[in-house]
Amino acid sequence: SQQGEEDPQALSIQEGENATMNCSYKTSINNLQWYRQNSGRGLVHLILIRSNEREKHSGRLRVTLDTSKKSSSLLITASRAADTASYFCATDRIQGAQKLVFGQGTRLTINP
């Protein structure tokens, strides 16, 4: 069973534009992570935000977390062709097993 739902399922933008992806989840969490997956490859960790944090930055990435709405967003600024990939949020629930539960992902395409 998957905890998170990413929105939109697919996003296509022009190079240089900003890309925003959203993640909603169902149960209270300790942490939320974002991962990137290039086509046919393994996942790469991008950023982790804890439940007591509201915003976090890493290079061109900005992640926000709203625990009252059970949602998070990932913003990629000044997009590049190399950012073309699928992006997944993964949550670590407060109750239950200590494991990450991944969402369905957003497929991002950057057009040159």
Next chain:
Amino acid sequence: EAEVAQSPRYKITEKSQAVAFWCDPISGHATLYWYRQILGQGPELLVQFQDESVVDDSQLPKDRFSAERLKGVDSTLKIQPAELGDSAMYLCASSLWGQGYNEQFFGPGTRLTVL
């Protein structure tokens, strides 16, 4: 830079046959994970090891799937017999510890096709 190794990268088999996947985690990582990822979906945890012990296999179809990590280092995931619905990407990941705040490092995956 240390990486998680997986083999084979691709596997084609016929239904009812047995298949096995191998994973070598990053050295020193106590926790190892096997995920299944169906095309267009996110990874789903099949089994989690802490050293050589299974800590979560609640989503592992135990009638046909088995996993082991005998010496707490590398791991093997087996399917016997394979079914058409098992076609998917099988991903191995490792982390220092099993807590949810730990970053997981993923291998390149094994793409399984069952005919």
